[in-house]
Amino acid sequence: MRDKIDEIDVINRGGFRLARFWMLILLAAAAPKVFASQSVELIWSPSTSPDIVGYNIYYGNASGDYTNEVSVGNTTNLTVSGLANGTTYYFAARALNSSGLESSLTQTSYSVPGLAAIIGRPILLTNGIAVPITGAPGSIYIVQASTDLVNWVSLDTNISPLEFTDTNTSRYRQRFYRAVYF
Numbered sequence: 001m002r003d004k005i006d007e008i009d010v011i012n013r014g015g016f017r018l019a020r021f022w023m024l025i026l027l028a029a030a031a032p033k034v035f036a037s038q039s040v041e042l043i044w045s046p047s048t049s050p051d052i053v054g055y056n057i058y059y060g061n062a063s064g065d066y067t068n069e070v071s072v073g074n075t076t077n078l079t080v081s082g083l084a085n086g087t088t089y090y091f092a093a094r095a096l097n098s099s100g101l102e103s104s105l106t107q108t109s110y111s112v113p114g115l116a117a118i119i120g121r122p123i124l125l126t127n128g129i130a131v132p133i134t135g136a137p138g139s140i141y142i143v144q145a146s147t148d149l150v151n152w153v154s155l156d157t158n159i160s161p162l163e164f165t166d167t168n169t170s171r172y173r174q175r176f177y178r179a180v181y182f
Contacts, residue, residue, distance in 0.1 A: 038112050039081040040089075046076055047095045054096045063090050063107065071096075086114035086181050114181025117141050117160065122177075128167035133179045135160035140182040145175050157182060 042057060054073045058066035059080060072078050083089060088111045094102040120132035135141050143164045144152040156164050160179075169175060 038083045038085060039079055040083060040110055040112075041077060041079045042091065042093075043077045044093070046074075049095065049097070051097045051099075052095050053098050056094045056096055056102060058092045058094075058105070059089050061087060061089060063109070066090070066092060083112045085112055087112050115139055117179035117181065119177060119179060125165065128165060128169045131164045131166065131177050133160060133162050133164060135179060135181065137161065141179040142182050144178050144180060146178075147172050147175055149176055152178070 044055070046052070052074075054071060055076075057070045057072060057078055057080075058068065060067040070078060070080075080089075080091075088109055090107055090109045092105045092107040094105055096102050115136045117133050117135035120134065123130040123132070131143070133141060133143065137160060139160050140157060141160055141162070142154050143156040143158070143162075144154050145166065146152045155166065158164070164177075166175070166177075
């Protein structure tokens with residue numbers, strides 16, 4: 001087959017080049033609902049080979065192990081729905097020629113953002129500070145702290161909703177907190 005996939009360029013936010021055509025992963029929902037599954041839209045430019053009749057898209061949760069295959073015909077986009085929050089998916093594509101031969105496989109990955117947590121108003125205690133954290137009920141979050149908003153230290157892992165108590169606040173002039181979906 002003439003149109004083989006021989007080059008990968010990872011673009012900011014997860015795109016890749018498939019021998020003379022581009023595939024770009026875009027987040028389909030700007031502000032997903034907390035419990036809703038998410039979607040990505042795959043978009044690419046058509047191959048320049050004259051005998052390409054379609055494209056096959058593969059994806060799954062492990063590199064090289066694709067549990068899903070979608071034949072999209074001669075279209076140049078596909079919306080993949082039902083992606084789980086906080087999960088990394090691996091996408092690959094092959095061009096298909098009129099003889100039924102596929103090009104070599106090229107892969108990229110996309111990590112679906114996790115569920116956002118809401119940090120409540122800190123409560124001053126005699127021995128430190130309590131930080132209420134609300135996220136998706138029953139979801140696991142890692143509480144982290146930083147003194148410079150660059151370097152973060154994990155302090156606790158717990159299930160939402162939770163209230164984290166930091167008794168080391170007197171050691172720092174300032175301290176910032178965040179909760180990361182696990």
